[in-house]
Amino acid sequence: xxxxxxxxxxxxxxxxxxxxxxxxxxxxxxxxxxxxxxxxxxxxxxxxxxxxxxxxxxxxxxxxxxxxxxxxxxxxxxxxxxxxxxxxxxxxxxxxxxxxxxxxxxxxxxxxxxxxxxxxxxxxxxxxxxxxxxxxxxxxxxxxxxxxxxxxxxxxxxxxxxxxxxxxxxxxxxxx
Numbered sequence: 602x603x604x605x606x607x608x609x610x611x612x613x614x615x616x617x618x619x620x621x622x623x624x625x626x627x628x629x630x631x632x633x634x635x636x637x638x639x640x641x642x643x644x645x646x647x648x649x650x651x652x653x654x655x656x657x658x659x660x661x662x663x664x665x666x667x668x669x670x671x672x673x674x675x676x677x678x679x680x681x682x683x684x685x686x687x688x689x690x691x692x693x694x695x696x697x698x699x700x701x702x703x704x705x706x707x708x709x710x711x712x713x714x715x716x717x718x719x720x721x722x723x724x725x726x727x728x729x730x731x732x733x734x735x736x737x738x739x740x741x742x743x744x745x746x747x748x749x750x751x752x753x754x755x756x757x758x759x760x761x762x763x764x765x766x767x768x769x770x771x772x773x774x775x776x777x
Contacts, residue, residue: 666731680693680774682776683776687722689721706721724766731772734767736765737761
């Protein structure tokens with residue numbers, strides 16, 4: 602919305618030059634409108650660069666997962682393939698009834714920006730059931746006015762998503 606307001610003020614300031622004949626009134630009104638354009642442009646720049654009117658919010662969720670091994674194997678298992686410095690594609694079952702384990706967190710080649718912001722790893726933890734802990738960090742608007750003023754179409758504001766497969770001590774993680 603702020604872009605529309607800036608554009609409207611610029612059009613009004615330009616129109617003042619042609620419409621108002623009195624030079625003093627024209628200069629005062631035009632000057633006020635151009636100062637408004639300048640001020641709103643600075644506010645928009647601060648929002649885009651320093652996240653004015655926004656705050657970082659982190660949400661943590663956990664989802665239970667199941668061994669990639671067949672049901673008759675007594676030891677829990679997951680597979681991991683390293684794809685970066687500290688990034689993995691993880692293989693496990695989403696449901697206990699699943700016949701096949703599936704790969705999770707593989708890079709999405711069609712959305713490179715989203716892929717760069719996501720990472721996945723694994724760890725042995727003091728848990729009884731395997732789970733994926735997902736920590737999502739986003740910029741969110743502090744209030745409705747800031748959202749109305751600054752939000753752009755299809756805006757994401759995602760900072761990062763970190764997935765951690767936490768497995769019990771008795772599980773095996775097979776590296777590929």
